[in-house]
Every structure is written in C-alpha cells, then in structure tokens.
Amino acid sequence: MAPTVLGAKQVSKRFGAxxxxxRVDFHVQEGEAIGIVGPNGAGKTTxxxxxxxxxxxxxxxxxxxxxxxxxxxxxxRCHRGLSKTHQIPLPFLGMTVFENIYVAASHGAALTGxxxxxxxYESLKLCGMLAIANRKAETIGLLDRKRLELARALxxxxxxxxxxxxxxxLTDAETSELVETIRELRRRGISIVWIEHIVHVLLQxxxxxxxxxxxxxxxxxxxxxxxxxxxxxxAYLGRTPE
Amino acid sequence: MLSNLIxxxxxxxxxxxxxxGLSFMFSxxxxxxxxxxxxxxxxxxxxxxxxxKFNINPFLGLLIVVPVMATLGWILQRYLLxxxxxxxxxxxxxxxxxxxxxxxxxxxxxxxADTRSLAPYIGDLSWAxxxxxxxxxxxxxxxxxxxxxxxxxxALQLFLKKTQLGRSIRATAMDPxxxxxxxxxxxxxxxxxxxxAMATVALxxxxxxxxxxxxxxxxxxxxxxxxxxxxIGGIGSLWGTLAGGIILAIAQTLGxxxxxxxxxxxxxxxxxxxxxxxxxxxxxxxxxxxxxxxA
Numbered sequence: 001m002a003p004t005v006l007g008a009k010q011v012s013k014r015f016g017a018x019x020x021x022x023r024v025d026f027h028v029q030e031g032e033a034i035g036i037v038g039p040n041g042a043g044k045t046t047x048x049x050x051x052x053x054x055x056x057x058x059x060x061x062x063x064x065x066x067x068x069x070x071x072x073x074x075x076x077r078c079h080r081g082l083s084k085t086h087q088i089p090l091p092f093l094g095m096t097v098f099e100n101i102y103v104a105a106s107h108g109a110a111l112t113g114x115x116x117x118x119x120x121y122e123s124l125k126l127c128g129m130l131a132i133a134n135r136k137a138e139t140i141g142l143l144d145r146k147r148l149e150l151a152r153a154l155x156x157x158x159x160x161x162x163x164x165x166x167x168x169x170l171t172d173a174e175t176s177e178l179v180e181t182i183r184e185l186r187r188r189g190i191s192i193v194w195i196e197h198i199v200h201v202l203l204q205x206x207x208x209x210x211x212x213x214x215x216x217x218x219x220x221x222x223x224x225x226x227x228x229x230x231x232x233x234x235a236y237l238g239r240t241p242e
Numbered sequence: 243m244l245s246n247l248i249x250x251x252x253x254x255x256x257x258x259x260x261x262x263g264l265s266f267m268f269s270x271x272x273x274x275x276x277x278x279x280x281x282x283x284x285x286x287x288x289x290x291x292x293x294x295k296f297n298i299n300p301f302l303g304l305l306i307v308v309p310v311m312a313t314l315g316w317i318l319q320r321y322l323l324x325x326x327x328x329x330x331x332x333x334x335x336x337x338x339x340x341x342x343x344x345x346x347x348x349x350x351x352x353x354x355a356d357t358r359s360l361a362p363y364i365g366d367l368s369w370a371x372x373x374x375x376x377x378x379x380x381x382x383x384x385x386x387x388x389x390x391x392x393x394x395x396x397a398l399q400l401f402l403k404k405t406q407l408g409r410s411i412r413a414t415a416m417d418p419x420x421x422x423x424x425x426x427x428x429x430x431x432x433x434x435x436x437x438x439a440m441a442t443v444a445l446x447x448x449x450x451x452x453x454x455x456x457x458x459x460x461x462x463x464x465x466x467x468x469x470x471x472x473x474i475g476g477i478g479s480l481w482g483t484l485a486g487g488i489i490l491a492i493a494q495t496l497g498x499x500x501x502x503x504x505x506x507x508x509x510x511x512x513x514x515x516x517x518x519x520x521x522x523x524x525x526x527x528x529x530x531x532x533x534x535x536x537a
Contacts, residue, residue: 075428078423083424090419095416107410107426108425
C-alpha cells in the first residue's frame with residue numbers, strides 16, 4: 001500500500017460547547033483522490049482548516065508526510081507540501097493575478113527570480129489564466145477567482161491539495177473545465193482531498209468517498225457504495241419511516 | 243501669505259515624516275501605535291546622548307539609532323503586539339498605550355523635565371536658510387526633511403512592490419490567513435513591517451530634535467499630528483500621508499492667520515471635516531460593520 005501522506009488522528013474541534021469535529025480519524029494515501037460530502041454544518045470545512053493549519057484542533061493530532069504537524073503554522077505546512085483553496089475565493093485583491101501567483105511561488109515553493117516566474121507562468125497556463133495575468137485580482141469574475149485559487153495553490157508545489165467546494169456556484173461547463181485541470185493534477189501525482197456538494201462532479205475524479213455528518217465520518221469507501229450506504233441516505237434525506 | 247504657505251508645505255513634510263511609520267503600521271497590522279510619538283522622542287534622546295556623551299554628530303548617530311529602533315520594533319511586534327493581538331483587536335492598541343506611558347516616565351526619570359535639542363550639534367543647519375527671489379526664505383533643514391520624507395516614502399513603495407519581503411508584507415496586510423496558506427510567515431512579515439516603521443520613527447525623532455526642542459512628554463503632540471495627517475491622507479496610503487501632512491500644516495497656518503491661537507485649532511478642524519466626510523461616505527459600510535459586531 002502507498003504511504004500515508006496526510007492524516008488526522010482522533011481530531012476534535014470545539015467552539016465553546018459545540019463540537020464541530022468529534023474524534024475524526026482520516027488518512028490520505030500518496031496519489032489518492034478523496035471526495036468529502038455531507039450536509040451543511042457536517043464539519044467538512046473545519047476539517048480542512050484543521051488539516052491546513054488555519055485552525056488548531058481542540059484534541060488529536062495532524063500528521064503530514066510522516067511528521068506530527070499539529071503545532072506548526074499554516075505557512076510551515078505549506079512549505080512541507082500541503083496547500084488549500086478557499087470555498088469563497090480570497091485573492092489578494094490589491095495585487096495583479098500574476099503577483100497573486102508569484103507570491104505563492106516565491107514563498108510557498110521558495111522559488112524566486114527566473115525560476116519563480118517560470119513556475120508562476122506554468123501555474124497560470126495550467127489554469128487557463130495567461131490572458132488575464134496582468135489584471136488586478138479585484139476586477140476578475142467568480143470563475144477566474146476560483147481558477148486563481150487553484151493556480152495559487154499549485155504555485156506552492158503541493159504534494160497534497162485540499163479543495164474546498166471549488167465547483168460551487170459555477171455552471172456545468174465551467175465546472176467541467178476545472179475537473180479537467182484537477183484530473184491533470186492527479187496525473188502529476190498530487191494527492192487530492194476535495195469537498196463538493198455536486199457528487200457527480202466529484203465522481204469524475206475521486207476513487208474514494210467520505211461522508212461526514214455532525215462532526216463525524218459516517219461512511220468511507222468506494223464512492224457508489226458510500227452513496228448507497230443507509231447512514232448516508234439518512235443524513236441527507238432523513239430517516240425513512242418504518 | 244505665500245511665504246506662510248511655503249513654510250506650511252515644509253512643515254507638512256515633517257508631519258508626514260512622523261506619520262508615515264504610523265500609517266505603515268496601521269495598514270499592515272491594523273494597529274494604531276499610540277506609542278509612536280514616545281518612540282520618536284526616545285530616538286531623539288538616544289541621538290542626544292550620543293552627541294553629548296560621545297561627540298557623535300546626530301546624522302552619524304542615525305547609523306546607530308536607526309538599527310537600534312528597527313530591532314526594538316521587531317522585538318515589540320514579536321513579543322508584545324503579536325501576543326496581545328490574540329486577545330482581540332483592541333488589546334494591541336491598549337498595549338501600545340501602556341508602552342507610551344512606560345516610555346514617557348522612564349525618559350522623565352532618566353533625563354528630567356529639561357528641554358533638550360539636537361540643534362547645537364548640527365552646526366548652522368538648524369537655522370541656515372536659502373534666500374529665494376521675492377524676499378522668501380527657506381530653511382536648509384526644512385528642505386532636507388521634505389526631501390527625506392519623499393525619498394523614504396518612494397523607497398517604501400518600491401520595497402513593497404518589488405521585493406520578496408515587501409510582497410509578503412502586502413499579502414499579510416490584505417489577508418493574514420491566506421498569506422499563511424501560500425507559505426508566508428505572517429509573524430515574520432509583521433515583525434519586519436514594525437522594524438521598518440520604527441526605522442522611520444528614528445528619522446522622525448532626529449528631525450524633531452534638530453528643528454525644535456523636546457522633553458520626555460513631547461510624544462503625545464507628535465502622535466496627534468501624525469494621526470491627523472494619516473487620517474486626512476487616507477489610512478494605508480503613504481503618498482496620501484504626505485498629502486495629509488501638508489493639508490494639516492496648511493490648515494494650521496490658515497488657522498493661525500485668523501487668530502494667533504488658531505494654529506492647532508485649524509488643524510483639528512481640517513481633521514474633523516475630513517473625518518466627517520469619510521464617515522458619511524462610508525456610512526452604510528460602517529453601519530453594517532457595527533451590526534455584524536453587535537449581532
């Protein structure tokens with residue numbers, strides 16, 4: 001079996017009395033593509049934030065490439081090879097698209113000057129953003145902002161990429177373009193963890209599906225089997241009367 | 243009148259010199275550094291001690307004081323402001339208020355209530371002037387201050403735009419969490435930003451000491467002028483701060499021409515008018531912000 005590149009061990013996150021994550025165990029193998037589904041408020045985004053280092057877990061450990069990174073900062077995890085895109089795109093608004101990506105290349109991947117420009121160019125090209133590279137980030141639309149999130153994450157040279165609803169709010173045509181890009185990333189050996197509500201989009205890329213509900217993982221496995229799982233159906237549709 | 247206006251522009255340059263560090267810190271860390279004025283006075287005292295005890299010319303003294311203040315800024319951000327920022331937005335501001343009180347009183351304890359000046363240590367620069375046609379006189383030191391602030395602001399802008407560290411500071415200012423996700427060490431970026439702000443404070447303190455006298459509690463009026471210049475110029479805009487400083491000085495000069503006691507009042511009025519229009523224009527945004535806060 002391929003080695004584990006990212007793992008959550010008994011991770012809990014509480015906000016006051018509210019347990020958003022409840023002893024979650026979660027592992028990603030090298031090169032794997034995992035989809036995460038679940039109703040709103042299931043704790044999907046919180047799990048991603050705990051993994052990426054934006055949130056500190058209340059309990060439990062996060063492991064990245066064989067090392068305990070529970071106490072390390074998001075920046076440190078980024079240098080080790082973990083990157084994430086936001087559900088609601090958050091570009092650096094005062095910078096151009098190019099600068100947005102270059103900042104990631106020069107800090108995340110630590111490539112400056114010529115090498116940094118090349119990586120920036122490559123990331124822009126992969127995400128189809130070359131034509132708007134010199135526009136201010138505040139002037140671009142939603143699809144381009146989502147692409148920017150992806151390109152910026154790529155420019156950090158990630159080994160593991162966390163995608164938080166990157167398809168949300170896009171049309172089918174726009175989504176399928178993004179799916180194509182994400183498939184290409186998989187071919188390059190990047191492990192992917194992808195939260196998405198639109199399951200049929202997820203299924204075009206992932207080979208393993210996880211369903212979360214109320215801060216717990218309630219199903220984990222082959223996508224079709226997970227979607228048919230009784231607990232999953234109940235989480236989405238409520239309990240069927242006997 | 244023309245002479246007064248020209249003097250006002252130069253005075254504005256001095257205000258901008260004091261204000262640019264305040265404006266810079268606010269735009270990056272969202273901290274209003276209430277110790278800003280006191281730190282400028284501290285720099286002036288450091289230069290004074292170097293000049294008096296070791297016979298070091300204040301301009302040469304800056305070679306020592308600028309790095310010292312920058313280091314102090316780094317330490318301040320890393321070990322005080324960063325930590326207090328965890329307690330909410332207001333805590334760092336209170337922390338800087340505390341630093342101001344401690345600094346003022348330490349300086350009072352060490353140097354007493356006597357007023358000091360760096361003017362005796364810079365030859366004739368503090369009073370020498372160029373005669374312009376039309377009977378106008380412009381002080382050499384004033385020209386030096388205005389030129390320095392233009393160079394400092396220009397250099398800061400270039401630094402923010404063109405350098406690796408500058409970009410990381412800009413990214414952190416825009417969104418510290420996202421900056422972390424792309425591998426930027428936000429703590430390092432903010433510490434560097436404070437160090438830079440303190441380097442400009444050292445310059446401001448030097449010019450303060452050269453053009454006038456100072457005593458341990460002179461920091462607060464400096465802070466006030468810097469704050470007004472920053473707000474008038476638009477917070478976060480460095481060239482705006484220069485414009486703000488000049489507008490403030492012109493308003494003070496106009497105030498003084500109306501009534502001998504109107505100097506400060508004119509400046510405060512200009513500040514209040516600009517503040518009122520800013521608040522009015524952003525009324526909706528502010529109301530929404532308040533609603534979110536109190537919800």
